Amino acid sequence: MTQNADTLIIGGREFTSRLMVGTGKYASFEQTARALEISGAQIITVAVRRVNLDRSKESLLDYIDLKKYTLLPNTAGCYTADDAVRTCRLAREAGMSDFVKLEVLGDEKTLFPDNEELLKAAKILVAEGFTVLPYCSDDVIVCKKLEDLGCAAVMPLGAPIGSGLGIRNPYNIRIILENVTVPVIVDAGVGSASDAAIAMELGCAGVLMNTAIAGAQDPIAMAEAMKLAVIAGRLSFKAGRIPRKLYANASSPLDGMSG
Amino acid sequence: MKIMLNGDFVETAEGSTVELLLLQLDISRERVAVELNADIIPKADYEKQLLCDGDRIEIVHFVGGG
Numbered sequence: 001m002t003q004n005a006d007t008l009i010i011g012g013r014e015f016t017s018r019l020m021v022g023t024g025k026y027a028s029f030e031q032t033a034r035a036l037e038i039s040g041a042q043i044i045t046v047a048v049r050r051v052n053l054d055r056s057k058e059s060l061l062d063y064i065d066l067k068k069y070t071l072l073p074n075t076a077g078c079y080t081a082d083d084a085v086r087t088c089r090l091a092r093e094a095g096m097s098d099f100v101k102l103e104v105l106g107d108e109k110t111l112f113p114d115n116e117e118l119l120k121a122a123k124i125l126v127a128e129g130f131t132v133l134p135y136c137s138d139d140v141i142v143c144k145k146l147e148d149l150g151c152a153a154v155m156p157l158g159a160p161i162g163s164g165l166g167i168r169n170p171y172n173i174r175i176i177l178e179n180v181t182v183p184v185i186v187d188a189g190v191g192s193a194s195d196a197a198i199a200m201e202l203g204c205a206g207v208l209m210n211t212a213i214a215g216a217q218d219p220i221a222m223a224e225a226m227k228l229a230v231i232a233g234r235l236s237f238k239a240g241r242i243p244r245k246l247y248a249n250a251s252s253p254l255d256g257m258s259g
Numbered sequence: 260m261k262i263m264l265n266g267d268f269v270e271t272a273e274g275s276t277v278e279l280l281l282l283q284l285d286i287s288r289e290r291v292a293v294e295l296n297a298d299i300i301p302k303a304d305y306e307k308q309l310l311c312d313g314d315r316i317e318i319v320h321f322v323g324g325g
Contacts, residue, residue, distance in 0.1 A: 022323075022324060022325030023323040023324060023325075024322075024323040024324040024325050025323070025325075026323065032323060045324060045325055046321040046322065046323065046324050047321065047322050047323065047324025047325075048292075048319050048320075048321060048322075049319060049320070049321075049322045049324075050265045050266070050317065050318065050319055051265065051284075051286060051291060051318045051319065051320050053264070053265060053267075053284060059290070059320060059321070059322070060321060060322055060323050061290055061320075061321055071321065073321060074324055074325065076324050076325065089299055090292040090294065090299060090317075090319050091292070091321075092292075093292035093293075093299050093301070093302070094290060094291055094292035094319060094320055094321060095290075095321065161325065162325075188325075208325075209325075210324075210325030211325065
């Protein structure tokens with residue numbers, strides 16, 4: 001890796017890709033593997049569930065080159081701090097890594113985070129040495145508290161999980177970006193490539209998505225679109241956009257017109 | 260003896276260990292986590308961890324998810 005590379009550092013690990021993708025909802029394990037490959041993602045989320053004792057022992061991990069990806073186990077489906085902490089401990093035992101995507105949900109209909117339980121769980125997990133990446137509300141106060149507790153990043157939602165509504169409150173994301181120093185990763189809500197680009201143009205360190213790719217009509221093509229959108233959005237952010245102006249400003253010189 | 264495995268009662272031999280249970284189920288120990296009566300059993304203890312009648316065992320692994 002070159003010294004000037006625009007890398008993302010989380011929990012002491014360096015990543016060149018700023019797109020993180022989930023592994024749920026694909027039509028097949030082959031499709032999952034192909035979409036991950038095309039997306040260029042280096043961090044991929046997984047869920048922790050009971051081994052199915054009745055069916056084939058075939059598992060997602062049989063299709064994925066674990067040397068290429070950092071697994072980020074999630075606590076999806078957990079509604080209390082206790083459940084989430086238990087899931088993280090199981091994940092660490094199963095995966096031998098301290099990285100966890102911590103989510104503690106408040107309600108089945110919205111899947112919005114229960115920030116009170118989230119903070120409780122984050123505190124315990126940080127103390128146990130986990131690298132905690134919490135899915136949280138787009139609320140700067142919550143994000144600052146998570147940062148103060150020692151979380152390695154904050155992951156505010158752009159819109160409800162799986163909704164595809166995009167970044168509904170870019171101003172909240174901007175306020176978060178101005179007030180925390182850990183990486184800010186938009187997690188949830190992205191629907192299309194332009195949504196991912198907007199998150200990156202705001203200055204986010206990365207974007208995490210699942211449904212936007214897995215649920216697209218052509219998940220493989222969407223995985224590529226998201227990869228390019230995150231790169232383009234990042235370059236655009238770093239390049240520094242022009243100020244918005246209400247009136248025109250000619251691009252061609254006014255001097256030297258003939259006639 | 261009977262143990263509760265992932266929510267269902269199953270029959271297993273007296274003197275069985277976590278290691279033997281995984282073998283019986285043809286589950287590779289590398290990518291799973293095992294919980295015995297709500298305590299996680301470290302992989303290093305699978306061989307010596309005996310199971311008792313009525314034990315509640317959870318075996319989990321990674322599946323696709325966001």
